[in-house]
Amino acid sequence: MLRDLTFGQYYPTTSFVHKLDPRTKLLLLIAYITAVFVAGNFYGLAASLLFLLIAVAFSAVPLWSVLKSVKSILFLVLFTFLLNLFFYAKKEGDTTLFWVITKEGLISALFLASRLILLVMGSSVLTLTTTPVSLTDGIESLLKPLSYIKFPVHELALIMSIALRFIPTLAEETDRIIRAQKARGGDFDSGNVFKRLKALIPILIPLLVGAFRRADELGNAMDARCYSGSKNRTKYKKLKFTFRDLIAALFTAALIAGVILLNNGAI
Amino acid sequence: MQIVAEKLNFVYNKKTKFSVKALDEVSLTIEEGDFFGIIGHTGSGKSTFIQHLNALVPVQEGILKVGEYDLSSTAKKDKKALKKLRSKVGMVFQYPEYQLFEDTVFKDVAFGYSNFFPEATKEEKSKAVCEALRLVGLDPEEYAERSPFELSGGQKRRVAIAGVIVTRPEILVLDEPVAGLDPKGKRELMKLLHLLHEKECKTIIIVSHDMDEVAENCNKVAVFSEGKIVRMGTPKDVFSDAEEIKRLRLDMPLTGYLGQTLRENGFSFDFDLTEEDFIKKLQEIKRG
Ligand SMILES: Nc1ncnc2c1ncn2[C@@H]1O[C@H](COP(=O)(O)OP(=O)(O)OP(=O)(O)O)[C@@H](O)[C@H]1O
Ligand SMILES: [Mg+2]
Numbered sequence: 001m002l003r004d005l006t007f008g009q010y011y012p013t014t015s016f017v018h019k020l021d022p023r024t025k026l027l028l029l030i031a032y033i034t035a036v037f038v039a040g041n042f043y044g045l046a047a048s049l050l051f052l053l054i055a056v057a058f059s060a061v062p063l064w065s066v067l068k069s070v071k072s073i074l075f076l077v078l079f080t081f082l083l084n085l086f087f088y089a090k091k092e093g094d095t096t097l098f099w100v101i102t103k104e105g106l107i108s109a110l111f112l113a114s115r116l117i118l119l120v121m122g123s124s125v126l127t128l129t130t131t132p133v134s135l136t137d138g139i140e141s142l143l144k145p146l147s148y149i150k151f152p153v154h155e156l157a158l159i160m161s162i163a164l165r166f167i168p169t170l171a172e173e174t175d176r177i178i179r180a181q182k183a184r185g186g187d188f189d190s191g192n193v194f195k196r197l198k199a200l201i202p203i204l205i206p207l208l209v210g211a212f213r214r215a216d217e218l219g220n221a222m223d224a225r226c227y228s229g230s231k232n233r234t235k236y237k238k239l240k241f242t243f244r245d246l247i248a249a250l251f252t253a254a255l256i257a258g259v260i261l262l263n264n265g266a267i
Numbered sequence: 268m269q270i271v272a273e274k275l276n277f278v279y280n281k282k283t284k285f286s287v288k289a290l291d292e293v294s295l296t297i298e299e300g301d302f303f304g305i306i307g308h309t310g311s312g313k314s315t316f317i318q319h320l321n322a323l324v325p326v327q328e329g330i331l332k333v334g335e336y337d338l339s340s341t342a343k344k345d346k347k348a349l350k351k352l353r354s355k356v357g358m359v360f361q362y363p364e365y366q367l368f369e370d371t372v373f374k375d376v377a378f379g380y381s382n383f384f385p386e387a388t389k390e391e392k393s394k395a396v397c398e399a400l401r402l403v404g405l406d407p408e409e410y411a412e413r414s415p416f417e418l419s420g421g422q423k424r425r426v427a428i429a430g431v432i433v434t435r436p437e438i439l440v441l442d443e444p445v446a447g448l449d450p451k452g453k454r455e456l457m458k459l460l461h462l463l464h465e466k467e468c469k470t471i472i473i474v475s476h477d478m479d480e481v482a483e484n485c486n487k488v489a490v491f492s493e494g495k496i497v498r499m500g501t502p503k504d505v506f507s508d509a510e511e512i513k514r515l516r517l518d519m520p521l522t523g524y525l526g527q528t529l530r531e532n533g534f535s536f537d538f539d540l541t542e543e544d545f546i547k548k549l550q551e552i553k554r555g
Contacts (some may be wrong), residue, residue: 183358185382205368
């Protein structure tokens with residue numbers, strides 16, 4: 001059902017990766033993404049995959065949950081793959097397998113698809129091991145320097161955490177409304193595209209009305225507790241780097257170094 | 268239509284870390300004409316059970332027969348029959364006013380009717396809608412063309428109920444129909460359900476947290492706890508053991524408390540837990 005939206009679904013347990021500072025995890029994810037992009041050959045990607053697998057092993061999250069995140073973008077992966085396969089710019093000396101498909105095109109398409117899969121799996125390790133709340137805390141803390149140029153960092157983080165907070169609520173509500181309308185004979189999975197779009201109205205309108213009602217209530221509740229933005233606000237949970245973060249950082253640095261060396265054929 | 272459930276089991280998020288056993292070997296029979304109450308503490312599986320009755324939640328394991336419709340896990344699914352079943356088993360969800368979506372009360376109530384009877388003429392539809400509105404105590408002349416969003420909470424709920432009974436279901440299932448209403452609204456709504464029970468829907472099933480409501484109105488009650496049915500019978504049977512009711516994290520109905528207190532003070536007091544019967548017995552005692 002709608003409840004199992006895997007993206008951003010936290011996997012509750014304790015592990016080395018769970019206990020890392022969210023800022024570390026965010027920065028390391030950026031480093032990992034960079035490594036995946038920098039990698040110029042399959043050896044580099046293999047090194048990234050190895051890194052990812054070690055991270056998963058240290059996160060106590062079943063590999064299956066990480067793989068499941070790929071399912072949601074499978075279409076995109078396939079699309080990228082086919083596009084690259086058929087529209088590969090043929091060069092002198094390429095070996096044609098059949099029709100427009102060349103061996104080099106196939107390799108390039110596989111390479112891009114693997115890269116995409118690695119990216120999504122890496123991001124899902126972050127979201128599986130970090131609660132949305134600490135994730136936004138981390139983002140807020142990392143963006144803090146921007147507040148000196150009047151960028152509304154705190155407000156942005158607030159918007160994010162509210163949005164994240166309400167995703168499961170709205171998913172649940174959607175589920176309930178769908179069932180309620182089905183009980184009244186609503187039919188959401190037959191007919192042509194237009195019919196189906198029209199059938200969405202009985203779901204979307206109550207959902208929107210509910211979202212506005214909730215926003216209103218939340219605003220009132222925040223007012224009632226004298227919320228007044230970022231000024232003089234302290235945090236209940238302070239973020240702190242520990243020895244663990246250092247180890248993780250060193251480990252990631254090794255990945256980047258490895259990928260660069262592999263690119264140049266040094267190893 | 269009679270409802271027979273045998274050994275229903277249901278697990279949410281099966282085969283994941285988040286799996287929750289919501290129903291555990293639930294067996295019961297609801298006869299045509301029953302005003303059936305389902306009680307139990309929060310999370311005991313009441314809503315999950317009632318959503319089985321019109322196949323909004325599919326049977327995972329066990330046997331479920333609603334009239335001639337076989338919803339058991341082994342029975343084959345037939346989309347047409349399913350639609351017919353849903354027109355016969357009306358389901359009013361908790362806070363049904365949150366499912367309203369049309370710009371007029373008339374159109375919203377007509378939604379279910381048009382879905383189930385697409386061949387009906389305009390006149391038939393209009394007649395059915397007006398009758399449903401009248402049944403829930405809203406004058407169609409006054410309300411039909413108003414926007415449902417500008418009505419009061421209690422009126423919205425009536426509109427939502429009208430939207431369900433417009434297809435004349437034989438069984439009407441309501442999930443906490445009086446939750447969030449004021450005392451007067453509650454009483455009116457229960458009166459309305461009685462009226463419906465007499466006139467239209469042969470069987471009524473309500474899920475309720477209000478024990479007075481249940482004791483007063485239902486002829487049969489099932490108590491859910493942790494997905495199991497732990498007690499079933501007339502309100503008098505079910506509420507006979509105050510200790511057990513407490514253990515199940517439930518309340519006694521007010522009449523039950525009063526009766527018990529009177530018994531503890533040496534009065535012989537045996538009654539049906541309804542207000543009417545309670546007063547009758549008191550008068551008997553007074554007369555000596
Ligand atoms: N969509 C769902 N996904 C996962 N678990 C669910 C879902 N719906 C209900 N549950 C769980 O199943 C159990 C039974 O829920 P159910 O809604 O049937 O309880 P209930 O008796 O209606 O409770 P209440 O009185 O609070 O409405 C609960 O533990 C609940 O957390
Ligand atoms: Mg419920």
